[in-house]
Amino acid sequence: MINQFGNWIRESQIWGxxxxxxxxxxxxxxxxxxxxxxxxxxxxxxxxxxxxxxxFTWCMGGITFFLFLVEIVTGVLLMFYYRPTVEYAYFDIQGxxxxxxxxxxxxxxxxxxHAMVIAIWLHMLRVFLTGSYKPPREFNWSVGVILLVLTxxxxxxxxLLPWDxxxxxxxxVGSNMARATPGAGSEGPLSAFIxxxxxxxxxxGDDARFGLLAGTFVGPNxxxxxxVLHCVFIPCVVTVLLAIHFWRIRKDGGISGPL
Amino acid sequence: xxxxxxxxxxTLESVKHFINVACEPHWFMIISVAAFFIFLIGYRFWTKxxxxxxxxxxxxxxxxxxxxxxxxxxxxxxxxxxPIVIMMVSVAFLxxxxxxxxxxxxxxxxxxxxxxxxxxxxxVLVWPDLVYSELIxxxxxxxxxxxxxxxxxxxxxxxxxxxxAPNPAKAPWYFLGLQEMLVYFDPWxxxxxxxxxxxxxxxxxxxxxxxxxxxxxxxxxxRKFAITxxxxxFIILWVVLIIFGTFLRGxxxxxxxxYEFWDHNRPAxxxxxxxxxxxWVNLLGRPLPGHYLMRELxxxxxLGGYFLLxxxxxxxxxxxxxSRDIGFMRYSMLCVLMLFMLLMPIKMVLRWTLNLHYxxxxxxxxxxx
Ligand code: HEM
Numbered sequence: 001m002i003n004q005f006g007n008w009i010r011e012s013q014i015w016g017x018x019x020x021x022x023x024x025x026x027x028x029x030x031x032x033x034x035x036x037x038x039x040x041x042x043x044x045x046x047x048x049x050x051x052x053x054x055x056f057t058w059c060m061g062g063i064t065f066f067l068f069l070v071e072i073v074t075g076v077l078l079m080f081y082y083r084p085t086v087e088y089a090y091f092d093i094q095g096x097x098x099x100x101x102x103x104x105x106x107x108x109x110x111x112x113x114h115a116m117v118i119a120i121w122l123h124m125l126r127v128f129l130t131g132s133y134k135p136p137r138e139f140n141w142s143v144g145v146i147l148l149v150l151t152x153x154x155x156x157x158x159x160l161l162p163w164d165x166x167x168x169x170x171x172x173v174g175s176n177m178a179r180a181t182p183g184a185g186s187e188g189p190l191s192a193f194i195x196x197x198x199x200x201x202x203x204x205g206d207d208a209r210f211g212l213l214a215g216t217f218v219g220p221n222x223x224x225x226x227x228v229l230h231c232v233f234i235p236c237v238v239t240v241l242l243a244i245h246f247w248r249i250r251k252d253g254g255i256s257g258p259l
Numbered sequence: 260x261x262x263x264x265x266x267x268x269x270t271l272e273s274v275k276h277f278i279n280v281a282c283e284p285h286w287f288m289i290i291s292v293a294a295f296f297i298f299l300i301g302y303r304f305w306t307k308x309x310x311x312x313x314x315x316x317x318x319x320x321x322x323x324x325x326x327x328x329x330x331x332x333x334x335x336x337x338x339x340x341x342p343i344v345i346m347m348v349s350v351a352f353l354x355x356x357x358x359x360x361x362x363x364x365x366x367x368x369x370x371x372x373x374x375x376x377x378x379x380x381x382x383v384l385v386w387p388d389l390v391y392s393e394l395i396x397x398x399x400x401x402x403x404x405x406x407x408x409x410x411x412x413x414x415x416x417x418x419x420x421x422x423x424a425p426n427p428a429k430a431p432w433y434f435l436g437l438q439e440m441l442v443y444f445d446p447w448x449x450x451x452x453x454x455x456x457x458x459x460x461x462x463x464x465x466x467x468x469x470x471x472x473x474x475x476x477x478x479x480x481x482r483k484f485a486i487t488x489x490x491x492x493f494i495i496l497w498v499v500l501i502i503f504g505t506f507l508r509g510x511x512x513x514x515x516x517x518y519e520f521w522d523h524n525r526p527a528x529x530x531x532x533x534x535x536x537x538x539w540v541n542l543l544g545r546p547l548p549g550h551y552l553m554r555e556l557x558x559x560x561x562l563g564g565y566f567l568l569x570x571x572x573x574x575x576x577x578x579x580x581x582s583r584d585i586g587f588m589r590y591s592m593l594c595v596l597m598l599f600m601l602l603m604p605i606k607m608v609l610r611w612t613l614n615l616h617y618x619x620x621x622x623x624x625x626x627x628x
Contacts, residue, residue, distance in 0.1 A: 030386040043385040050376040052389050055360065056477075058353060059396050066400055090418045097415070107408035114342035115404065117433050121346075121493075122353055128464075128489055129357045131473040131482060138465035145461045152433060159431050166339075168419035169428040173438065177450025180625070188447050189626035217421065256475035258376050 042246050044254055051255030056130070060123035065242070067116035071154075072235065074109040081105075082161070084227035086220045089163035113155050120151050132256040140248040143241055150238050157230035160223060171226075172218050178209035185209060275328065279516025282507055285611040288604070291499045298358075299487060302479055303366070306359040315351075328518045334506055338414045343432055343505050350498055360477035368480070376476040426510045426523060435504030436497045442512065443606040445627045453599065457492075460596040464489070467593050469585045484581070492600055530616040534558045537613070551623050558619035562628060570594035 009015055010023065021032030031045045050056060081100065082092045096106050124144065127133055133141035160171045179185045183194065184207060191202040204216050214221035249255070281290065298305055305311060325331045334340060364374050383389075430438045440449035472481040479486055507514055509521040513528065538557040539547050548554045570591065574582045582590040609615040619628045 024386050027384065030384050033386045034390075040386070040390065043389060046382040046384050047389055048378075049381040049383050050378060052383070052392065054392070055356060056376065058356070059392075062393060062396060063400060066397055067404075070401075070404065086419075093415060097412075104405070104408045106413045107411065108404060110413040111342070111407045111411065112404055114432075115345075115407075118342065118346045118349065122349060125350075125353065125493065126357070129361075129486065130475060130477055132475060133465040134468065134471070134474040135465070141465050142462045145458060148461075149458055155433065156431060162415055163419045164416040165419060165423070165425055166414065166416045168421070169425055170430050173428050173430045174434065177437075177446045180446035181451045182447055185447070185451075187625055188451070189621075189624050192624060218419075219421075258374050258476045259474060 042250075044250055047254055048257045050257050057255065058122065058126050060119055060126055064116060064119040064123050067112050067119055068238070068242070070112045071109060071116065074105055074112065075231065075235075077105055078109055079231060084161065084224050086163065086223060089161065089223060093162045093164075113158060116151060117155055120148055124148060130256060134256075136252045137248075137256065140245060140252060143245050143248065147238065147241050147245065150234055150241070154230060154234050154238070157226040157234065160218070160226045161230065163223065168218050171222070175209055175212050175218065175222075178212050179204075179207065181208040275516075275518040279519055282514075282516050284503070284507075284514055284607070287503060287507070288495075288499070288607060291495055292604075295491065295495055299479070299490075302358045303362045306355055306362050308359075311355050311359075325517065330520055331517050334517075338411050339432065340505055341411060343501065346498070347502065350494075354494075357477055358479065361479040364476055364478050365480040368478070374476050427508060427512055429504070429508075432501060432505055435508075436500040439500040439504045439508070440603060443603065443610060445625070447625065448628065453603075456596060456599050460492075460600070463592060463596065467585065467589045469589070488597065488600075496600065496603055530610075530614060532614045533616050533620050534561070534618045535620065537615075551621055555619050555621055558617070558628070562619060566595070566598055569598055 019033075020036050022029045024030040024033040034040045034043055034045050078096075081096055083089065093106065097103050127141065127144070156171075156174060160167045179187045181188045183190045184202060185191060186202055186204045186207040186209070188202075188207075191207070192200065194201045204210065210216060212222075212225075213219075214225045280286065305314070326335065335344065360375055364376075367374060429435065437449060437454060440453060443449070444453070468485050470482060470485065472478070473485075506517060509515040510523040511525060511527040513525050515521055535547060535554050535558060539545050539554070573594070574590070578590070585593070606615075606618075609618075617627045619626070621627065
């Protein structure tokens with residue numbers, strides 16, 4: 001019965017128009033299953049057996065990617081409830097807990113973010129310990145490092161959004177460092193020398209910290225700025241870099257293995 | 260009966276006291292570094308499943324017993340600190356997994372047997388072999404994440420208030436390594452230059468490491484220098500500092516032992532030894548020179564020597580072969596990055612022994628090291 005129904009669906013014109021290959025039962029159709037699907041096509045058709053053993057990759061790159069997708073989905077849902085202004089931000093977050101059915105969104109998003117930071121470090125550790133950054137994969141390692149920095153920045157910008165004490169003061173501690181940027185922070189070394197006719201060019205009202213916070217303190221402008229960076233700008237850059245990262249894995253000969 | 264109870268409590272108290280002392284910054288770092296090198300040297304022994312399982316069991320037991328202590332419990336179970344416990348466990352487990360495979364591979368290479376990862380031509384089709392493992396991983400991770408989200412509420416404190424600063428004000432946990440650096444360096448180094456160099460250094464790794472061996476399989480023997488220096492940075496100067504910053508730093512960024520109460524009245528540590536005082540006043544017995552460049556000259560010479568002579572001396576001794584193999588540019592890059600990395604442990608030791616504040620302290624320019 002069920003089999004018949006399954007066959008009926010698979011033989012229909014609709015199914016055939018979406019999945020152009022037959023049922024993946026032999027070598028040819030299995031290869032087609034990968035080649036004719038835009039998502040699966042991230043993979044090569046065949047891979048080295050040792051490369052996909054769990055003890056080799058720990059699946060950490062994959063888990064990092066999975067967590068990134070979780071963050072996108074839960075993040076978009078959170079955006080429905082959250083307004084990035086000083087009046088609303090905290091209470092919107094509070095409301096998530098009180099009013100939203102099955103209110104796990106924030107939990108999923110927050111713990112997913114922590115888990116992603118852990119997973120990306122572990123991924124880097126495994127790539128290092130297997131020597132997988134060696135030629136021809138040098139460039140993909142570099143792309144990875146940028147992804148690492150962006151992941152940390154994603155976490156950092158998101159930390160401010162609940163607008164509670166923890167958020168505000170963690171970001172205050174963090175952004176105070178920008179004040180000390182050499183040559184670009186008002187209290188950084190050498191900044192005092194950048195002046196015209198005795199008028200300092202680098203001061204609290206235009207230094208690196210000001211650029212980060214859009215003000216001299218963690219206030220409404222900083223909240224909006226972090227929100228846009230967190231929800232739009234950094235995720236877009238990460239997505240582009242991920243495309244490069246995955247593409248390069250294939251172009252560099254797949255998961256590394258003994259030569 | 261009472262006296263037995265009393266004496267066992269007092270033994271317990273003295274054990275706790277002992278551990279509190281062993282966690283003081285200098286002991287904590289010394290023990291961590293010692294454990295790190297002992298592990299690397301004896302990696303073939305420690306990674307044997309029976310040995311590793313025993314160690315894991317002991318650590319778990321110790322951890323669970325510690326949770327009976329109120330002060331310990333309060334900090335470990337704080338919702339935002341749970342990820343760190345997860346990180347500690349997974350880093351330890353995966354390091355074991357990696358070094359276990361390295362030990363097996365190294366032994367096989369000595370005997371001329373094929374590696375664990377051998378069989379480069381054994382190819383399997385992505386559908387079904389990989390696609391299905393990915394699906395299983397995806398389902399498992401989703402389930403785990405949902406359980407985590409149900410069990411642990413995301414923390415939400417009082418609404419932001421610019422007038423009330425919490426004490427301690429901590430950065431997000433993954434940046435606590437940087438915040439710990441602030442104890443030893445000014446923000447321009449700890450918050451800007453050193454993090455920048457970490458990123459540059461990471462990107463530069465594949466371009467500096469010219470060792471063609473150990474590409475695509477676990478090994479330690481063939482890449483001792485690369486693995487030791489990377490792990491020193493990652494484990495000691497990053498993970499260990501995060502653990503330290505989370506669990507052992509309390510109000511006023513003071514150190515508190517794991518079983519100690521976080522006393523808000525303990526004043527911040529005083530730093531009062533400057534290198535220029537040590538040199539001019541204590542060593543030469545003269546007053547400080549008036550001009551700040553003259554005053555800081557000894558420190559500048561010391562640092563200059565460190566960064567200029569250090570590479571030359573190492574080139575003539577420990578790195579003679581390495582510097583020849585990788586060429587001048589790579590060697591210089593490697594030295595600059597390594598010397599910056601080692602600046603941190605050096606400054607730590609100077610702080611513990613001399614209570615040293617700055618090596619070079621041109622406060623006039625905010626240029627302090
Ligand atoms: C958002 C972050 C990242 C994602 C989603 C990601 C994803 C992946 C995936 C799925 C793989 C396939 C093999 C595996 O799972 O281990 C991979 C391989 C690789 N990744 Fe990443 N990665 C990320 C960050 C990084 C970082 C931080 C580094 C290094 C600093 C890095 C360097 C590499 C290299 C060199 C490979 C090729 C390894 C080999 O061929 O064995 N990636 N990445």
